[in-house]
Amino acid sequence: MSLYGQCCRSISLTWGLSLAHLPSWTSTTEEIHRRGLWTMSAQRDFLIRVWSQVRRQLRANIAALTSPSPWSIGPPTSDLWSHRQYMAMARSLHIPHDTRQPVDPWRDLETAARTSLARAVDAYNFLEDSELSELAHRHAHHVAALVGGLFDCNIEYSDDTYWDVCRLTLMHSRWGMSAGFTATRNCSLCGQDIDYCPHLLDTRYDVTVRHDADGACNVCGSRSCSHTVGETVAAFPRSVMSEVQLHEVSWVSRPRDPLARFTKIELSQEVLRHGLGEDPTGRDVCCYRCLHPCSGFDHLPNRD
Ligand SMILES: [Zn+2]
Ligand SMILES: [Zn+2]
Ligand SMILES: [Zn+2]
Ligand SMILES: [Zn+2]
Incomplete structure (x- = not known):
């Protein structure tokens, strides 16, 4: 949870995007209910609009703070300033900073956010049967929305097949291997x-x-x-x-190793056609499911 907090803090303190302007999974879910957006496509349009605004703003802030100002006369001073900003962020996100590489705050922020999502999903897998499970579940939604909203969550295409690799969606399938x-x-x-x-x-x-x-x-x-x-x-x-x-x-609902979960699942053409309304045939497909309100868990059917 602390890495997610540090990501948000760095977005606001280092890159000047007020947290009040950063959507959260709770705030978008409430807004979807308030506006009565019941269809998936209406929800998706709304979520894409909200998140792409913030993404543009954050990218612009980072670009403005890290590139020398075109209006400054004399030696650029912002280089030093932005380097300090960057080092502050890198320190707070525990990014090992390689001084030979050019700085890329966007990529580093993305790496930290994706790591924090992986940890949130692991935490849910461990806490599933405890009284903290609902807290861990909601936390995973918050992190997944930030990752999907700012950095995209994509359906993987390899070996002529689409694979579901969305951490949050896979987390909602409650089975694994034992x-x-x-x-x-x-x-x-x-x-x-x-x-x-x-x-x-x-x-x-x-x-x-x-x-x-x-x-x-x-x-x-x-x-x-x-x-x-x-x-x-x-x-x-x-x-x-x-x-x-x-x-x-065997497939079980509670694997002996709580982390022995699927990390990707093949998506059939029917499922894709149903979800997208057309055959994607090889083009990039973006997953927006992690931005949506929770649609519940899938459990293994009882096999007795
Ligand atoms: Zn996703
Ligand atoms: Zn012996
Ligand atoms: Zn030894
Ligand atoms: Zn959920």
């Missing part, structure tokens, strides 16, 4: 089944450091560590998984 697997857990010291070998998990044993065929250290399991091959160190036995067998990958 893997069922079995594996044997072997002792890192003797290689036998860790439940039956003589080594005790809470006892250190003297081990001579060596690397296995994959380059993994026998003491810590890492491929790059501070252990030196041949030296003797006191180490606890670790369990090493082997003979991993994947039995099934």
Whole structure:
């Protein structure tokens, strides 16, 4: 949530766009209801109008503050000033600033905003069943509207196929993948089944450091560590998984790993034709769904 806050703060403090003029998902949703815009196309026209105004304004502000003024006489002073502005923004958004690259505040703002959307969606996936779920859900809508409104959310086209990659839309499909697997857990010291070998998990044993065929250290399991091959160190036995067998990958509503969610879904021609009113055949398609009011969650059908 803090990265999203910093994006908004930087838009207003660094780039001079008052927060009162920055639409939010709540404000546009309320306005849509107040105006009685019930069809998708009426909502879309309204949202595109609102957001493109702000986008133009913000772009103009950034351009004015970062390029030398055509009216200034003498050595340009704004260069220094805009560099300071930029560094302030970069610091607040934690952007590693590469001094060899020309500054591109728009791109940096976009990167920060997209990162903050990915985090907001992850947070919802973690908090889904907690009392914070509604807060996390609304927060994801706010960030997605800012990202989609200012920087666009596009339907991806690759391999002759359109793919839905809208983080917010995919977040509303409440299913993911769970893997069922079995594996044997072997002792890192003797290689036998860790439940039956003589080594005790809470006892250190003297081990001579060596690397296995994959380059993994026998003491810590890492491929790059501070252990030196041949030296003797006191180490606890670790369990090493082997003979991993994947039995099934299933679609579930609550994956064991909350982040094991789909990151893109193929869009059929019918769906696209229905949504756009025509066949897009290869041209760029913009997703405006993340600007719209929430249309609820899709759940897996009960399969009993
Ligand atoms: Zn979208
Ligand atoms: Zn052992
Ligand atoms: Zn090691
Ligand atoms: Zn929603």
